[in-house]
Amino acid sequence: MNTESHQKMPTPSATEDGLFSELSSVLSQYASVHKTAKVVEYENYTTLKNKLMALDSPIGSQSWAGVWATVETYLNHSVKTAHPQYFNQLWAGQSAPALVGSVIEALANTSMYTYEVAPVATVVENEMLNVFKKVLGFHSGEAQVTTGGSNSNYVALLLALHQKFPSLKQTGLHGLPKCAVFVSTEAHYSMDKASVMAGIGLESLYKIPTDQHGVMRVDELEKQIESCIAAGRIPISIVGTAGTTVRGAFDNIEALADVANRFDCWLHVDGAWGGAVAFSSKTKILLKGVERADSMTWDAHKMLGIPLMCGVLFTQHRGHFDRVCNLGDTSYIFHDSEERQDLGPYSLQCGRRVDMLKMWLEYIFYGEQGFKARIDNFMRLASIAEERIESEPTLELQSKRWINNICFRSTVCANGDLNQFNKAVREHLHKQGSSFVNIAYLGDELTVRLIITNKDVTEEDIHEFFDRWLAAASALNKRVMACE
Numbered sequence: 001m002n003t004e005s006h007q008k009m010p011t012p013s014a015t016e017d018g019l020f021s022e023l024s025s026v027l028s029q030y031a032s033v034h035k036t037a038k039v040v041e042y043e044n045y046t047t048l049k050n051k052l053m054a055l056d057s058p059i060g061s062q063s064w065a066g067v068w069a070t071v072e073t074y075l076n077h078s079v080k081t082a083h084p085q086y087f088n089q090l091w092a093g094q095s096a097p098a099l100v101g102s103v104i105e106a107l108a109n110t111s112m113y114t115y116e117v118a119p120v121a122t123v124v125e126n127e128m129l130n131v132f133k134k135v136l137g138f139h140s141g142e143a144q145v146t147t148g149g150s151n152s153n154y155v156a157l158l159l160a161l162h163q164k165f166p167s168l169k170q171t172g173l174h175g176l177p178k179c180a181v182f183v184s185t186e187a188h189y190s191m192d193k194a195s196v197m198a199g200i201g202l203e204s205l206y207k208i209p210t211d212q213h214g215v216m217r218v219d220e221l222e223k224q225i226e227s228c229i230a231a232g233r234i235p236i237s238i239v240g241t242a243g244t245t246v247r248g249a250f251d252n253i254e255a256l257a258d259v260a261n262r263f264d265c266w267l268h269v270d271g272a273w274g275g276a277v278a279f280s281s282k283t284k285i286l287l288k289g290v291e292r293a294d295s296m297t298w299d300a301h302k303m304l305g306i307p308l309m310c311g312v313l314f315t316q317h318r319g320h321f322d323r324v325c326n327l328g329d330t331s332y333i334f335h336d337s338e339e340r341q342d343l344g345p346y347s348l349q350c351g352r353r354v355d356m357l358k359m360w361l362e363y364i365f366y367g368e369q370g371f372k373a374r375i376d377n378f379m380r381l382a383s384i385a386e387e388r389i390e391s392e393p394t395l396e397l398q399s400k401r402w403i404n405n406i407c408f409r410s411t412v413c414a415n416g417d418l419n420q421f422n423k424a425v426r427e428h429l430h431k432q433g434s435s436f437v438n439i440a441y442l443g444d445e446l447t448v449r450l451i452i453t454n455k456d457v458t459e460e461d462i463h464e465f466f467d468r469w470l471a472a473a474s475a476l477n478k479r480v481m482a483c484e
């Protein structure tokens with residue numbers, strides 16, 4: 001075990017006395033190593049399972065030794081997602097004010113459905129959502145906090161369906177004409193799930209091809225809508241993406257709004273990843289036209305760096321959440337509250353965590369100007385990464401860089417299979433715990449997806465990543481050549 005990263009556990013207490021000081025020492029020790037140790041102490045599933053089950057004290061013994069031993073295994077082998085070499089997902093890093101919010105939220109343990117049980121949390125959520133609505137230009141509409149982007153996209157599809165078919169609430173889809181929903185081929189897979197969950201089926205989800213930069217082709221969209229109408233289908237919703245997961249591409253929202261207008265259908269924008277560009281005047285242009293969308297998904301746990309989960313769904317309309325979320329006899333729980341004082345009727349869940357406290361603490365600490373600086377810095381670092389790739393003869397950028405997604409690969413490999421080679425380099429860095437980056441496919445071509453979304457990452461960390469990548473690639477090539 002890497003002793004530098006090893007999480008030291010407190011002496012087990014016989015009782016809960018002293019628990020908080022012990023917990024505090026665990027937190028501060030993890031915080032002191034998780035940015036400097038390995039990104040991950042990788043172990044396979046069976047080894048981890050054996051470690052986890054090897055408890056000195058039997059299950060049910062009410063021994064703190066078992067609890068701390070499990071915490072030790074958990075932290076030692078957790079992926080250090082705030083590490084400056086962690087570039088794997090659309091979320092990374094850690095910020096102290098938001099972390100305080102997460103801890104306090106767990107400590108006070110309440111549910112977001114009524115003002116009675118969550119008084120301060122209700123005010124916090126409403127005020128935070130008002131800030132977001134102002135930033136996006138969704139002034140008159142409503143917002144709900146969701147479990148994340150997939151959930152938001154699903155609810156947005158329900159809103160669109162209920163808008164088109166007001167009888168849906170009573171009769172369901174029985175007897176209604178077939179419908180059609182349009183997304184790009186690079187849209188998030190949650191739209192497939194949403195179509196199934198909403199009961200319209202995968203055959204009602206039309207995937208529109210993208211151009212060479214990952215943008216939905218509006219000419220193809222129009223053709224597809226016309227052909228669906230000719231076949232007797234009703235266009236329900238166009239779903240544009242603001243920041244695709246792989247390339248970070250932005251659909252042309254203005255053009256999609258024109259098409260939605262022409263065919264009288266809902267326009268939803270999945271901005272789970274790219275919505276945060278609204279905080280900077282330099283990048284907000286990418287969302288041009290978003291104020292014309294009927295709804296929008298945005299995950300604050302992604303580019304804004306709030307601890308998971310912190311998802312929001314916005315709509316320009318009022319009263320639409322009521323249609324799909326405010327149902328049944330709720331008199332046992334909601335007691336004559338003012339508008340937006342009991343938030344339960346505005347959300348899909350009943351019980352819900354207080355996700356906006358961490359967001360609010362981050363907001364009052366950094367303010368909108370702090371978020372702007374964060375977004376601008378990500379774009380600056382991403383352009384440094386792009387320049388580095390362009391300056392390296394054995395690397396290539398595989399797609400236009402839109403924001404802080406960088407799609408690249410090594411172009412020289414001894415055995416000729418670039419997909420296998422780049423995958424192997426990535427796996428080597430991951431298992432070694434030195435850098436953690438993701439892979440995806442652009443057509444049949446594997447691409448290495450580098451995401452820069454940790455506010456503490458520096459220019460040096462970016463160069464360090466490429467140094468490690470190039471060294472691993474060169475070593476792998478040498479090994480392959482030695483075997484031939």
Ligand code: ABU
Nearest residue numbers: 088089090091149245
């Ligand atoms: N919606 C989650 C996407 C995660 C990722 O692409 O990193």
